[in-house]
Amino acid sequence: MAAKALRRLGVFAVCLLGASLVVFLISNWLPGDVAQVMLGTDATPEALARVRAELGLDQPLWLRYFAWIGGLLTGNLGTSPLSHYPVWELLAPRVAVTLWLVVLGIGLSILIALPLGMYAALRRRHLGGFAVSGLAQIGMAVPVFWGGILLALVFAVWLRWLPANGYVPLTRDPAGWAAHLALPVLTLGLVQAAVLVRYVRSAFVEVLHEDYLRTARAIGWSEFRALLRHGVRNAAISLVTVVGLQLAAALVGAIVVEQVFTLPGIGSLLLDAVSKRDLVVVQATVMLLVLAVLAINYRVDVSYLLIDPRQRSRGAAPEGRA
Amino acid sequence: MLAVEHLTVAFGRRPPAVRDISFAIPEGGRLGIIGASGSGKSVTALAIMGLLPEYARVGGSVKLGGAELVGLPDHEYSKLRGDALTMVFQEPMTALDPTMRVGRQIAEAYRLHAQGSKARDEVLRVLAAVGMPDPARVADSYPHELSGGQRQRALTAMAVINRPGLVVFDEPTTALDMLVQAQVLEMIDGLLRATGASCLFISHDIAVVAQLCAHILVMQDGQAVEQGETGQLLRAPRHPYTQALVAAARKGAVRG
Ligand SMILES: Nc1ncnc2c1ncn2[C@@H]1O[C@H](COP(=O)(O)OP(=O)(O)O)[C@@H](O)[C@H]1O
Numbered sequence: 001m002a003a004k005a006l007r008r009l010g011v012f013a014v015c016l017l018g019a020s021l022v023v024f025l026i027s028n029w030l031p032g033d034v035a036q037v038m039l040g041t042d043a044t045p046e047a048l049a050r051v052r053a054e055l056g057l058d059q060p061l062w063l064r065y066f067a068w069i070g071g072l073l074t075g076n077l078g079t080s081p082l083s084h085y086p087v088w089e090l091l092a093p094r095v096a097v098t099l100w101l102v103v104l105g106i107g108l109s110i111l112i113a114l115p116l117g118m119y120a121a122l123r124r125r126h127l128g129g130f131a132v133s134g135l136a137q138i139g140m141a142v143p144v145f146w147g148g149i150l151l152a153l154v155f156a157v158w159l160r161w162l163p164a165n166g167y168v169p170l171t172r173d174p175a176g177w178a179a180h181l182a183l184p185v186l187t188l189g190l191v192q193a194a195v196l197v198r199y200v201r202s203a204f205v206e207v208l209h210e211d212y213l214r215t216a217r218a219i220g221w222s223e224f225r226a227l228l229r230h231g232v233r234n235a236a237i238s239l240v241t242v243v244g245l246q247l248a249a250a251l252v253g254a255i256v257v258e259q260v261f262t263l264p265g266i267g268s269l270l271l272d273a274v275s276k277r278d279l280v281v282v283q284a285t286v287m288l289l290v291l292a293v294l295a296i297n298y299r300v301d302v303s304y305l306l307i308d309p310r311q312r313s314r315g316a317a318p319e320g321r322a
Numbered sequence: 323m324l325a326v327e328h329l330t331v332a333f334g335r336r337p338p339a340v341r342d343i344s345f346a347i348p349e350g351g352r353l354g355i356i357g358a359s360g361s362g363k364s365v366t367a368l369a370i371m372g373l374l375p376e377y378a379r380v381g382g383s384v385k386l387g388g389a390e391l392v393g394l395p396d397h398e399y400s401k402l403r404g405d406a407l408t409m410v411f412q413e414p415m416t417a418l419d420p421t422m423r424v425g426r427q428i429a430e431a432y433r434l435h436a437q438g439s440k441a442r443d444e445v446l447r448v449l450a451a452v453g454m455p456d457p458a459r460v461a462d463s464y465p466h467e468l469s470g471g472q473r474q475r476a477l478t479a480m481a482v483i484n485r486p487g488l489v490v491f492d493e494p495t496t497a498l499d500m501l502v503q504a505q506v507l508e509m510i511d512g513l514l515r516a517t518g519a520s521c522l523f524i525s526h527d528i529a530v531v532a533q534l535c536a537h538i539l540v541m542q543d544g545q546a547v548e549q550g551e552t553g554q555l556l557r558a559p560r561h562p563y564t565q566a567l568v569a570a571a572r573k574g575a576v577r578g
């Protein structure tokens with residue numbers, strides 16, 4: 001088990017390195033640069049060259065790449081040439097906002113999708129089951145952007161229950177924090193839940209046909225209790241992958257939601273930095289997102305080992321699901 | 323003990339999978355059902371257990387100790403399953419939950435119907451009773467760590483831990499190789515003898531059924547074509563299908 005986990009860690013490191021190269025090349029391919037942004041469009045070529053030299057932008061690409069990677073490895077994300085703040089100081093408060101949004105949004109989506117998906121699986125031949133599946137289909141067709149605006153219209157404009165934009169840190173005002181996050185989290189949670197319900201339903205439909213569930217009923221569990229007792233863990237084996245993918249999708253969804261509700265998360269930081277060609281900030285932010293997605297996938301791989309005993313034992317008959 | 327009368331099971335608009343079957347098993351008696359694959363043996367067993375899918379239409383009567391089971395709501399039925407009647411299925415490889423230790427799964431069967439904290443002792447006792455040489459090790463194993471024969475024994479242990487009055491076996495040895503099959507059959511025979519449970523034993527192999535059961539019912543295309551005392555039926559089969567079965571079994575026995 002330790003060897004397996006270690007090998008997956010190696011794959012993780014290689015992926016990260018590859019991603020850093022792609023991120024660096026793409027961001028440097030963007031036309032225009034930060035010197036132009038700093039000096040404006042009527043700057044002289046001499047002034048531009050001077051600023052570029054100061055920022056090290058005149059160095060060859062590969063040298064800049066290694067300088068950047070070297071910084072990352074020693075924990076130095078660099079300093080924004082525009083704001084003169086260390087990138088880490090710009091990122092930290094933004095990361096907190098996005099993290100709250102994603103974690104609470106995914107949590108909410110699981111809380112919604114798990115019971116609904118199980119219900120849809122158990123009642124798959126009845127009206128209730130069809131209704132849940134149909135509702136999820138409709139929910140999936142709604143773009144995040146639209147969903148957010150709709151919720152803002154209902155709860156902020158029409159009912160005036162919740163604020164539609166802005167953010168207050170948790171440490172300053174817990175109630176205000178909750179109020180400002182409520183609509184964004186609801187938006188992300190509902191959109192993710194609509195996707196998740198389908199996977200939960202099909203995972204449980206599959207489990208319902210398993211022989212061990214029939215065995216469980218033969219010893220006296222009711223269908224529902226058998227599903228809770230022996231279905232959930234087995235369905236979880238296939239759902240862990242989906243939730244991992246969902247988590248990655250939620251990161252992207254969060255960037256959109258942040259725009260709708262003007263939350264100061266990494267989404268707005270990233271978009272702002274791209275438009276100003278502040279590549280130091282862009283690269284650090286994108287690398288952070290890549291790191292998050294890779295780390296999620298790595299966790300997913302390792303959590304298989306925790307849930308599924310067949311994957312744990314070495315040299316066992318290869319009968320476990322892939 | 324068990325009285326089945328005019329049992330009919332149909333799925334959707336197709337012709338019934340089981341048609342007008344009647345038989346009875348007395349206290350401690352054993353009835354074997356044989357028939358080709360698809361003749362309705364499993365459907366009959368599932369109908370008795372109340373485990374057919376909800377879209378199956380069941381007609382006729384199934385009485386256990388005088389009480390009618392057909393039409394019983396699931397929450398009532400599930401109190402009887404595992405306690406008054408249980409079933410051991412054909413596929414030992416997939417019939418156990420792969421994510422849970424075998425001992426815990428067997429203990430579950432016990433705790434569902436009995437109070438008390440001696441579940442572990444009961445599990446070890448019943449694992450020994452089904453012929454496991456090392457009950458503690460088996461109890462702490464995951465299903466994939468056991469052989470097919472061991473899993474089938476574990477499933478049998480799970481079925482009999484509450485000393486049910488009726489055990490239904492649906493081709494319990496079909497998926498096992500010959501040697502293991504003989505050992506498991508011997509174990510089942512001893513176990514039934516020791517507990518005095520009634521038994522419905524399903525197989526497509528007439529030799530296996532004859533070894534275990536005093537009475538045999540022959541099924542073909544959802545119907546009971548012949549039933550009777552085992553020796554009688556083997557000596558003088560009346561229905562052409564039974565005659566063919568017996569003749570084929572004789573040939574097989576002579577060849578080896
Ligand atoms: N859940 C089901 N839905 C529809 N048809 C079924 C179902 N279970 C069994 N059948 C049909 O009933 C017939 C008898 O099946 P079965 O009792 O499993 O045969 P066997 O004698 O091999 O155990 C078959 O034709 C099968 O297709």
Ligand SMILES: [Mg+2]
Nearest residue numbers: 363364492493
């Ligand atoms: Mg069958």
